[in-house]
Amino acid sequence: MKTNLYVLYGGRSIEHEISIISATAVLNAVDKSKYNVYPVFITKEGQWCPFGKLNNNIEKEKELELSSDKSITQSMGDFIKSIDGNEKNIVFPVLHGNNGEDGTVQGLLELIDIPYVGNEVLSSALCMDKTMTSDILNAHNIPQARYTSIKKYQWDKDLESTLDNLLNDVNLPVFVKPANAGSSVGISKATTRDELIDSINLAFTYDVKLLIQEEVVGKEVETCIIGNNYPKASLSGELEMEDAFYDYEAKYIKKAAVPVIPAKLDIETSKRVREIALKTYEILDCRGIARVDIFVTPENKILVNEINTMPGFTSISMAPMLWQKTDESSFKDLVERLIDYALERYDEKTSISKVKVTN
Template sequence: MKTNIYVLCGGKSVEHDISLRSASAIMNAIDREKYNVYPIYITNEGVWCNLGLLEEKINAPDELRRTTSSTVSFSIGEFLTKVLNNSEKNLVIPALHGPNGEDGTIQGFLELLDIPYLGNEVLSSAVAMDKVMTKDLFSKYNIPQVKYLSFRLHSWQENEEDAYNLVENEIGYPCYVKPSNGGSSVGISRAENREELKSSFKEAFLYDRKIIIEKEIVAREMQISVIGNNHPKASVPGEFIMERPFFDYNAKYIDGKLIPVIPARLEPGVSDKVRETAVKAFKILNCHGLARVDIFVTDENEIFVNEVNTMPGFTAVSMTPVLWGATDGTTYAELIERLIQLALERYNEKKVIVNTR
């Protein structure tokens, strides 16, 4: 009997469109001889839409979009009663990026349903999604990272000048202002003076109630994919040729001007240290399945962990699959199968946990 794979895509997130790209590539690569594939499109309002058994490959991500007058609760109930077949083998791939998908919310829902799912669990997803929580945790384990401050919306509203003064005294210019929860560079700004700092605060607070301010360092950013459960392994590092101070949303997904360099231009010893640090960060966050760890490397070969992405972009040209192709020759389809098996392995391990006395 084939296993049913339900691929969740879209979502109530500013990274909605990126999710559709990742989901399209994933579904096209899944082995149809082994699996039945069911796309579940989630609208910007959070309503679930069942697209039925996928018979053909997806030509364009927009083919997954649907409009509906249903409600969130009714649509989820319909999925549970009319779509999900509990008498068969099932697995969920939450191909969702950002809040309401990558932050532990959907993972908690799937845990309650007792369904195996690809990727990280509740805690690792939630902590890694929150940049401040991640950095606070890394500080405990002496993971190298740039100097940072964080602010909550209410404290900034109560005394803006104190916030700006603290940033100038503790961080200085230039600095980066980011929503604590988010991805794909949405809401991130670079500030070189007080006026830019003010506008950056306002921009970041549009996307979250907590923000983080980081000191700028002169460095190249490496991206490392880590895959595994109990014995995670790191890919070779990759990097992008920088054409601007930082890559915003347009640079990453619209302009099409990113030029990847894989393997990254690093001395062998530095490359090894970067990979070891990526695995350490993965373990500290209790990750499972996959994650992409972004690490800065200076001209003096100092390293600083930037962030951990627990559901990185997954198109055929995204860093994660490309990195593994360069590391050990793993194809995109083989990588998807490997992640599916890791999800089942983790699920079966948890099934032996005793829940009664």
């Protein structure tokens, strides 16, 4: 009997459109002779819209955009009721950003007892919040750029005092980042006090908490980690960019970057980058997959920048390209491995829950 595979995409996130692009690639890569594939679109308003069984590949991403006149709770309830608990089911949340990559959907899937691809509730929530990620890595002595954080209520209450305190912790130039966002949305660089005010005001339109990080002079390299109890690190790669900062427009509109795999690092530095990426993954208790982004300075100093628990799966995304270069895994191979990791983790957890305690 085939396994039912439900692919969630879209979502109430500023990365909604990127999720649709990623989902298209995943849906077209899934082995439909092995799985009954059911795409489930989540609108920007939060309604869950079942596509029905997918028998053929998606030609255009627009095919996946659906609508519903049902409420959020009713549409979610209908989706849950449609799942036959007597059959073998698994969910692939191809969701980026808030309300999908942050532990919320993962918590729902835990409650209804369905295995799912990717990270669990805790690791998803921690890694989504850049400030919490930085604090935990700092506690484990993982090297990072100097950083601080501020909250919107502090900024609204006393801008000048908050700014003074902030500049006591970090030195300009800095990057201002919404704590809970991806795809470089809402991130900007500030080199002066006035620019910093503008950058903070911009970032606060995306989140109520910000990470302020000192600029690092060097290159950023990316390493994709996959696995559960015995995770593996891919080769590291880098992007040669036209723009000084690889923002949302450069990533998805201009596509102004050329991937270089492996990254241009000496052998020893490359080894250290992969080791630190793997250690970061383990400290944050990741499962399934994550991409760890690391700065390497001209002096080969290594600083962890951030971690993405559901990295992009578009045609220009690094994660699949890194594994293709590492062990010749195709995109289809990677999708299948992630599903296998999800089932492996679920089986491990359920085997423990079935153990009866006797006196």
